[in-house]
Amino acid sequence: MGVDYYDILKVSRSATEDDLKKSYKRLAMKWHPDKNPVNKKEAEAKFKQISEAYDVLSDPQKRRIYDLCGEEGLMATEFGTPSYESSNSNSAFRHNPLDAEDILAEIFGGSSGKKSGPDRNRSPYTEVRNTSVSVKPAAIESKLVCSLEELYKGARRKMRISRVVPDEFGKQKTVEEILKIDIKPGWKKGTKITFPEKGNQESGVAPADLIFVVDEKPHAIFKRNGNDLVVNQKISLLEALTGQTFSVPTLDGRNLIIPVTDIIKPGYEVVIPKEGMPISRDASKKGNLIIKFDVMFPSRLTDEQKSDLKSVLGGGADK
Structure with missing residues (x-):
């Protein structure tokens, strides 16, 4: 039979008009030359081929002749008017180049009939491209x-x-x-x-x-504040008053040794520059590591401990 239009449109021989439209629409979008810039020539040939197939199969009279006599039957009728060549080199049937634009207009809800005036210069693929974008x-x-x-x-x-x-x-x-x-x-x-x-x-x-x-994910040690990392360090009242050296793990597996010799008061913080999160726009730079201290007070003291504290702290206050 030569060219198999049913195979070109990927439909069965019992395909309905709706089946033809759906398949043509899908294939027209797939082989849209503007969507195939690398193999544009192949896409143009495919697009012409599926347009020709749809033109024949969507027309009841052409389809009936094609089913009975194949391309030869179409060639022997008035439908064989020369225009542009089918992509099959053995085919003598020719398809009007403006039909592709008319088909797209019909499928995608545009106007019917031949184009005239400025619209005639529009690409026959415009409807496909616009529809694809608008319904994304x-x-x-x-x-x-x-x-x-x-x-x-x-x-x-x-x-x-x-x-x-x-x-x-x-x-x-x-x-x-x-x-x-x-x-x-x-x-x-x-x-x-x-x-x-x-x-x-x-x-x-x-x-x-x-x-x-x-x-x-929440982290067991750190909280993130922008590009800074914040860690809460619990210390005893004795450590807050006498000083202590702490070890703080980092997110890349190191341990930072932090000596604190000052008396730690409410709101006291230690800031370690460049030990925070990397800055995404420049990973060589980092935010800060901020250590906040939480002083743990004893739940109770004996009379002797209270007396000793009064002796130490009270005497220090008098001085």
């Missing part, structure tokens, strides 16, 4: 929960996703994919990582974007 669904957001260590040092995550997309016949199917995310040192809660068109997709509609939003 809202992005899908998902949390990316990160430990403070990952946000401090950076890490690579592999995220397995499942999404629903149409197959070549327009039926929905579930596919799985692994996405790689490079977590940059210093990223904060709320940072967004976008994967264009990796969300769910309905037939004839552009896929949704998939967005991962960074969230922070």
